[in-house]
Amino acid sequence: MREAVQRVIDEIRPAIQMDGGDIELVGVDERGVVRVHLSGACAGCSMTHATLKAGVERMLQAQVPGVTAVMAV
Numbered sequence: 029m030r031e032a033v034q035r036v037i038d039e040i041r042p043a044i045q046m047d048g049g050d051i052e053l054v055g056v057d058e059r060g061v062v063r064v065h066l067s068g069a070c071a072g073c074s075m076t077h078a079t080l081k082a083g084v085e086r087m088l089q090a091q092v093p094g095v096t097a098v099m100a101v
Contacts, residue, residue: 030056032092040084044070060096062088076100
């Protein structure tokens with residue numbers, strides 16, 4: 029599952045980088061929880077939660093079976 033999650037994150041990354049941020053996969057646990065590290069402009073942005081839930085999490089759940097949630101660490 030980690031490889032599939034990484035592929036989706038690699039697809040998402042350019043859009044996040046266009047806004048001055050970046051996203052890195054930290055891990056995926058046995059419950060399907062994906063942990064990511066946000067950096068750059070994303071680190072202190074008030075829209076980070078919305079980006080994670082409405083953007084990253086939605087795309088991962090649609091494209092990778094078994095993903096249950098996305099958390100920033």
